[in-house]
Amino acid sequence: MPFGEIVCxxxxxxxxxYCHGKHQLFTALQRPISIVNLDPANDDLPYPCALDIGELxxxxxxxxxxxxxxxxxxxxxxxxxxxxxxxLEEGLKELGGDAYVLxxxxxxxxxxxxxxxxxKVVDMLxxxxxxxxxxxHLCDAHYITDASKYVSMLLLSLRAMxxxxxxxxxxxxxxxxxxxxGDLDFNLDFYTEVQDLSYLENTLVGSLPPRFAAxxxxxxxxxxxxxxxxxxxLAVEDKTSMLNLSRAIDRATGYVFLPPETTSGPPGTVNVATNTAQSARPNTYALFTSAAGPLKGHGSDVRDVQERWVDEREVYDEYEKEKWKSESGMTPDDLKRKENGHSLAAKVRRRTSTKQADSSSAMDTKVG
Known part of the structure; x- marks a missing residue:
C-alpha cells in the first residue's frame, strides 16, 4: 500500500x-521516498522530483x-x-506499490x-x-508572536482540516x-496545545479596536x-526535530518502516556490530508496541523545544559546534580505533561478568 503526505x-x-529536508533524511535512513511537485508556479525545485506538474x-x-x-x-x-x-495516476504507478510520496x-x-x-484530487488518490x-499543514512560527496573527493561523488550520x-x-x-x-507572551506549549485561549483577550483588547478584538x-x-x-x-535543519515530526506523521497514517537487515550509515558513521537477532530487525511485537506505545522521542517535549530554540539557543548552538568540531577532526583510522575500542570494551565487560559469575558460583559451592 502506498503512503503519502499532502504538504500544504x-x-x-x-x-x-521541508520536502527537500525530508528527502535528504529519508535517503540517509534508506527509507523510500519520492516527491511530486503539484505547484505549477514553482520552476526552481530544490529537491529531486519524481513527477512535476510542469510537464502537464x-x-x-x-x-x-x-x-x-x-x-x-x-x-x-x-x-x-x-x-x-x-x-498523475500513471506516473504514480511507476513508483511502485510501496511508495512513500510527498x-x-x-x-x-x-x-x-x-x-x-x-x-477531489486527494479523494482520487x-x-x-x-x-x-x-x-x-505548515505555518510559519513567527505568527505566534502576534496574537491576532495567531488567531488567523488557528482559523486557517481549522478550515484546512x-x-x-x-x-x-x-x-x-x-x-x-x-x-x-523577541520574547513570547506565553510559553511555547500555550501555542502548540491551543488550550485556554481566553488568555489572549487582554493582549487583543490592548492592541486592537474594540470591534476587531470582539x-x-x-x-x-x-x-x-x-x-x-x-x-x-519543526526545525528542518535539525535531525531530531525532523525525526519527531516523522514519528507523528507515521502514527497518523499507520506507516511502519522496516529497515533493511544490513544498513550502512552515512560516511563517517561508526557501526557497532551485534549478535542479538532481535536487535537487527523489529519483530511483530515491536511493531505493535511502536504503534500503540509512546509517540515522543528524545527532544520532542515542547518544553525541550522552547529551551533549545528560544530560551537557550546560543548555548545549545555553541555546544553543537564544539561537538561537530570534535567529530569532524576524527580521521578514518580514529573512527576504526573507536569502533575497535567499543568492541574491546564489550569483550572486557563480558569477561568480567563471567569471572564474577564463576567466582560467585565457587563461593556458593564452598558454603554448601
Missing amino acids: GSPGSGKST IRLEDVMEKYQLGPNGGLVYCMEYLEENFDW FDLPGQVELSTNHGSIK EKRCGFRLAAV LQLELPHINVLSKIDLLSQY LNMAMISLVEDYSLVGFET
Missing part, C-alpha cells in the same frame, strides 16, 4: 524546504493564454489536474481551504490509487528562527468549540 500551507511557510501544465502559459492573474491561473491549473488525473502543493491557501479541486494519506478530511498534522515551521522576534474573540470561541487544532514544531 501559506506562501513562505517552508513547504519545498505551466502557470505562465495559462496566464498568457487566458489573460489570468497568478491566483486565477493556479485555480485553472488545479482544475486541469483534476480533469487530467490519469496523468505531494508539494501550491501556497495559495484557498486551494486547500475553499476550492474543491485539491479535495485514496480511492483510485489506494494511497493512505496525511495532511501536513475540515476541507481536506484527512489525518492532519499542523506544524509550526521555522521554529529555529523564533528567537529573532471579532478575534469570536473566532477563538469557534476554534475552541471544534477542539481540533494543535501544533507540532
Whole structure:
C-alpha cells in the first residue's frame, strides 16, 4: 500500500524546504521516498522530483493564454489536474506499490481551504490509487508572536482540516528562527496545545479596536468549540526535530518502516556490530508496541523545544559546534580505533561478568 503526505500551507511557510529536508533524511535512513511537485508556479525545485506538474501544465502559459492573474491561473491549473488525473495516476504507478510520496502543493491557501479541486484530487488518490494519506499543514512560527496573527493561523488550520478530511498534522515551521522576534507572551506549549485561549483577550483588547478584538474573540470561541487544532514544531535543519515530526506523521497514517537487515550509515558513521537477532530487525511485537506505545522521542517535549530554540539557543548552538568540531577532526583510522575500542570494551565487560559469575558460583559451592 502506498503512503503519502499532502504538504500544504501559506506562501513562505517552508513547504519545498521541508520536502527537500525530508528527502535528504529519508535517503540517509534508506527509507523510500519520492516527491511530486503539484505547484505549477514553482520552476526552481530544490529537491529531486519524481513527477512535476510542469510537464502537464505551466502557470505562465495559462496566464498568457487566458489573460489570468497568478491566483486565477493556479485555480485553472488545479482544475486541469483534476480533469487530467490519469496523468498523475500513471506516473504514480511507476513508483511502485510501496511508495512513500510527498505531494508539494501550491501556497495559495484557498486551494486547500475553499476550492474543491485539491479535495477531489486527494479523494482520487485514496480511492483510485489506494494511497493512505496525511495532511501536513505548515505555518510559519513567527505568527505566534502576534496574537491576532495567531488567531488567523488557528482559523486557517481549522478550515484546512475540515476541507481536506484527512489525518492532519499542523506544524509550526521555522521554529529555529523564533528567537529573532523577541520574547513570547506565553510559553511555547500555550501555542502548540491551543488550550485556554481566553488568555489572549487582554493582549487583543490592548492592541486592537474594540470591534476587531470582539471579532478575534469570536473566532477563538469557534476554534475552541471544534477542539481540533494543535501544533507540532519543526526545525528542518535539525535531525531530531525532523525525526519527531516523522514519528507523528507515521502514527497518523499507520506507516511502519522496516529497515533493511544490513544498513550502512552515512560516511563517517561508526557501526557497532551485534549478535542479538532481535536487535537487527523489529519483530511483530515491536511493531505493535511502536504503534500503540509512546509517540515522543528524545527532544520532542515542547518544553525541550522552547529551551533549545528560544530560551537557550546560543548555548545549545555553541555546544553543537564544539561537538561537530570534535567529530569532524576524527580521521578514518580514529573512527576504526573507536569502533575497535567499543568492541574491546564489550569483550572486557563480558569477561568480567563471567569471572564474577564463576567466582560467585565457587563461593556458593564452598558454603554448601
